[in-house]
Structure formats: C-alpha cells, structure tokens
Amino acid sequence: MAEENNQSGMTRRDFLKNSGLVVGGVVGGGILGSLLTNSFTDDTSPATDTEGDQTDQTGGDEQLTKARMFFKRQEDFRVLSAAVERIFPDDETGPGAIALAVPFFIDKQLAGEYGFNSREYMEGPFHEGAPTQGPQTGMRRREVFLYGVSRIQDIAQDQFGEAFFDLDGEQQDEILGHFQNAEVDMTGVTADAFFTMLRQATLEGVYADPVYGGNLNMDGWRIKKYPGGQMAFFDVIEADEFVEMEPISLHAHHT
C-alpha cells in the first residue's frame, strides 16, 4: 500500500508566485506575463485572502444561497431531498446529499439552462425511438423532475399510506427501485429515465464545484480526496506514492 503524503494545495496566486520555477524560461512573455502582472496587482488589493475564504465557506453569505429558486412547493422539495439522500446517504465515508446541499444544487440547476434543455434539440415530431437513439422526450427537465417527484409521493401514499419523506430508508429504497426498474407508469418520460436523471443530478450536486450550490465546503471532494482545480501537478505527476492535498475551488482562483 502506497504511503499517503500530505501536501497543501496551491492557489492561483501561489502558483504564479512560483511559476518562474515551474515554467522555466517562458514566463515574462505573452499571457503568462500578463497574468503575473495581474497577480501582482491582486497582491496590493485587500480582498485576496483566498486561504481564509476557503475554510469559511459554510459561514456567512454561503447559507443565504440555500433557498428555492425552482420548486414552489415545500413538499416537492422534501421528497426530492429524501430521495437524493437515499442515492447518496450520510455515512462514515462522509456527508450525504442533504448535508452537501445537493437538493439546492438541483433546484438551482432546474431554474436555469439545464432545466430548460436550452442547448438541446427540442423540436418535434417526437417519437419514442430505439434505445440507441438517445432521449427523445419533448418534456424539459424541469417538467420531468416535478412530475417524477410527484410520482414518488404517489407511490409512497399508495404503497405505505405515508409521505415519502416520512418513510424509513428501506421503504424509500424500495420505491426508488421501482423507478429504477421502470415499474412505475409515467407519461412522456419513462420512470427509469427519470431515475437516471435524478441519480446523475445527485452526483453532480455532490461533486460539482461549490459555486453551483452543492458540494458544500468542498466536502464532497474530500470523500474522494479530490484536490479540485489545482494550478499544476508538475511536481506530483511522476510520484510513485499517493499524494493527498487540500482541495481548491474556483472561489480561490476568481476572487
């Protein structure tokens, strides 16, 4: 088993300070030169305490982004939250989907381009098509999620006589399994297609950069020891042993 080393992560500013070492003779010209100039300017500004910001992401303004932009009904959002928590549960490996703010991530995504399928071909005529032809539904993701979440709640009421979020974990898993196995009737989209979308959105919320509202405090990345958007791995690339480092998010680079 390889030994695990610890190495602190490198921000854009640290990198640029050291880039003369790493890039050799090329700095000073072109874009790297202008970056160096910018970073020099940054150094004189008071708002560049990136290290501090990285460790303070759950405090202050961060919490104010935890509010709904898309789901109007509290009930729907509670169903969504309970479902994604079963897909990515809190356990000894690390925080679960709710603690990582995945439901808010999905809500924000549905409010925008992703929810409207803005960059996808949505013209008719619509046909079911073969599995090799990819998704063919004319429903947009925002409709699919609202509909899917309401079907989860329907099945919970039918099968157990309670709201989905009041069931125990095993019962919730059983219901999600019905969706995964396409055993739930849905119109315009299949239950398994909805489940696939829900699962993928959950993983995106766990592991996308915190700028999108999930992966709170980069704790999703910590589950996988993922170092985020580091400037360079020039010194690590040939290492025989596993090198672990503190993650860095876009926040450290853009502010």
Next chain:
Amino acid sequence: MATELPRKQVAIVGVGWSGGIIASELAKEGYECIGLERGSERKINDFIMQKDELRYAIRYELMQDLSKETLTFRNDQDMLALPMRQMGSFLLGTDLGGAGIHWNGQCPRFYPYDFEIRTQTIDNYGEDRIPDDMPLQDWGISYDDMEEYFAKFDETIGTSGEDNEMTAPRSTEFPTPPMKQTRSMKMFAEAADSLGLHPYISASANLSEAYTNPDGKTINQCMYCSFCERFGCDYQAKSDPLITVIPTALETGNFEVRTHSNVREIAYDGNQTDGVYFTDTRTGEDYFQPADVVILTSYVMNNTRLLLQSGIGDPYDPENETGVIGKNYCYQVMASAQGFFDEQFNLYAGAGALGGQVDDYNADNFDHSDLDFLHGGTIQLTQTGIRPIATNPVPPGTPTWGKEFKEASAHYFYRTLSLGSQGASLPYRYNYLDLDPTYTDSHGDPLLRMTYNFTEQDRNLAAHQSARLTEILEEMGANEVVSNPDIGDYNIMPYQTTHNTGGVIMGSDSETSAVNNYLQMWDCENLFVVGASAFPHNSGYNPTPTVGALSYRAAEGILSYLEDPRPLAE
C-alpha cells in the same frame, strides 16, 4: 435578398485546425482570405482558470448548441432516424478554433498501410478477404508522399514524443521530447514489455517543454493540471489553432475572420463555384461572399451537409452503390477494460495526451491470416486526469446508488486503471450520410442524417482488442479486470470518441471518391473540401495529425491552383 460583399480570392468556411492551417499558408503567400466562422470569437483568455468539470465536461460549454442544429441518427435503413437531442457519443466543437480547442492532443500518424489499404490487403491476404459490402479504398496518395506534410504539422504544433518500431516512419525528430511518465504508465510499459510488446510514450500536443514553431508561435510547457479534454488550455501548453495558425494568418494582414457567419449554401453553376451564401446569426441577414476559390473546413458533418444542400457532387446511393457524397462514413471501434488495484494512483493529475501506448495490434503490424477481421487498433493507458462527477468506478455487482455505491466509488476512485483500444473503422456499404427528410435546423435547412451501425468486422476487432487489454491489465497486477468484449449496436448516447470520418472521401478515381489527393472536388475544381471528411476509412488512431497533414497538402494544392487554375489530378 442576399447582400453581396466585396470579392475575396479565397473564402474559408469554418476556422478550426484545417481552416487555420490553410489560412496561414495562403495568407503568408499574400492571398486575400476571409474565414467565415459560424461560432463566436474566442480568445486565449477565455480559458484561464476554467477548471470547472460541470460547466465544461458535463454541460459541454465548448460544444455546438444543438438547439440550433444537430443531426438525425438511425442504425439502419429500416429505422426512422431521430434527432440527436443531446450530445453524447461524440462532441461537436463550435466557435473560433473549432474542435481544435477541446481536443486532447493525441498525435499519432496514420500508417503507410492506411493509405494503400486495399492494395496491401489484397497483396497480403487476397481479394477474398475484403467483404463485398466493404468499399475499402486506397487514398490516392502514399504515406511516403504524405510524410512531409505530417512533418510540417508536427513542426507547427511542437509534438512531444519518442520513436517506436511499430509506428509510421518519420523523416524528422520529434520537435520536443516525450512527456513525463506516471507510475501507472511505467507499470503499463513493464507489463507490455514482459508480454513481448513494444511500448512507448504517446505522441502529444500537450508539450513536454516550451517550443517556438517556425512561424514564431510559442507553445508552453504542460503543467499536467488535468483540464485538457473538453477544456481550452489554461497555459497555452496544448497546441491549438488559436495560439498557432490563426494568429499566424491574421498577422499577415491578408486574413480576416468574420464570426457569426453561418454558411448555408455554396454557389454552383454545375461546373465551378463563385462564392458562398451565409446568414449572420446575430441579425438574420443574408449575405453573398464572392470568392475565386472556396475551401470547406467545417468538420465532417457540415462539409458533407453543405455539399448535399448545394447540390455539388453526386449524393451516395447505397442501393446502387453509386454517387460519392456521404459515402464511407466511419467512426472508431472502441474497446476498454478496467483493472482494480490495491494501491492508489495520483489519477487526479494528467494531461490530455499523456499515456503509454502499444501498436503491436494496430494496422497490419500483426498477421491477420487466421483472424476474422482486418486492421486493428492502438492500445493505450492514458492519464488524462480523472474528475469526480464523471468517474465513479465500482467492481461488478456493486449497486449503482446508495451506501454501497458511495463507499465503493470513493474507494476505487484512485484504485482503478483503464486501458483502451481505438480500433480502425472500415467502411460498410450501408453506413453513410445524407439529408434528413423531416427534421430541420433553426434556419429551416434539413439536418444531416447518419445511418450507422457496427459491423461483423467491428465486433470481431473489438472482441480481439478487449482480450489484449485484459492480458495487459492482468500482467500489471490488477486484482480484477472487467472488459466488454461485445460492443453490441452503435448507440449515439454514451461518449465514445469525436473521431467521425468520411462523407467527402479522397481517392484517385472520380467514380468512387469526391476529392482528389489535393482535396480538390472532382466536380468543382475551385472548391476544396478539407478535414477528416476526406478519410476513406478511419485508422486505429486519433485522426488530428492526419487532418493536419492533409490540410498542408491541400494548402499546397490551393496555392498551385491559384497560380494556375486547373484540375490538379486527372
């Protein structure tokens, strides 16, 4: 009514690698060129600090907006073709620089065998080995005649690499030394070596050291930051058109780029072209750009579609096997295997073309006498740098969600090594491109229709490669190896590769090819169609260096044509 613009000597449709190369070569010689690019302008500053998996790798920030235009797809003629509504199997580029921005930078050269595949296959195995429904064709030029153009492309981009006895011969050294080796690459090389294979470090356009090309353009040293594939480079350390050929062309003062200009038709009088019609995507206004010579460099899909839409060349008819436009659409036959290990590798680090490679099972490097397929594929262990949304490896039998999945996907994240084979894709009579009868783009023009499936040849090749991948991973010491020897039917959703080829193929006979070996249209001598659209088949390799070499070859032909307009081949 289209507004007519001042005449140019050369109009280039699409400004990526091919368009940029041709623009730079022509502009340097003093010819007035305009590049009509339907996407937006792009600058290298667009790529600084964009280390965002969701935006670029998952939501395809740099790719074509399918709401405006996509293509339709079916596996065979009995199916109803339906739109590719989301990007999946391949990722079409957009904006200035095209797919040359988001490429990984893999730089292999196609083989001498590829350029003379029909002749050599017959010589080595007899004509019976070529199935009746496989229109396997020579390219109308030999590797020896192409070599200088490959060398030229390498010089422009500064390719990092090392020689190997299983790759195509080179007249010049690699401009820069090979990339660094990771632990996994060393394990791959040792295993391959002990199996009697011939491993080497992959040729890369992510450069091992800073390099200044003959045009005075500098490409920086790679930082192995892992944001290559689907990203623009943070450091200008991955050669792309925006840091090489496009500025080279612009600095001459003879090249102008007009963005947001979507060319929809090539003027054609049945003999020659006089320019192109385009729509300004910001205003909806139509323009006519007159030009003495027109160059299509708008990727496989759009090159083919524009010719079909403009009525240039005979559309391919698979029933009667007549016509050429849309013929020999090919792809890449991928195989992969995953090995699960005890130790953790630094897989978060990497570069797009960082890898170890063997070509003992590529092209005709091995005896096919007793095999049930032709050609082969390269085998690679790449370390492009894994990212957490897309990479969730778990051993077979693990649930796909819930506690067990969470634990396993975290545990195996750095303990899984993947090997891949990029198999050659040989033509099939019923794999082709034409216009869709139903679906249209946002202008109302018909979408391109793709009819494509894997063939018996493809399935046999993939099964063979899959077994080789498994052998290597076992030799590397994997606890468990998972592979998928049966590739099934082609599915347009799971990402495979953006190595689409064919549709406007080159050759020595106007009956069976659309362009000659200078990529000049047989049916329209002042129209050149450049790109992987010219490949009569796809090799067991990444296509970009061959596209680059053909672009330099075409540029030479265009210069000669501008001096003395005539068919460049009989």
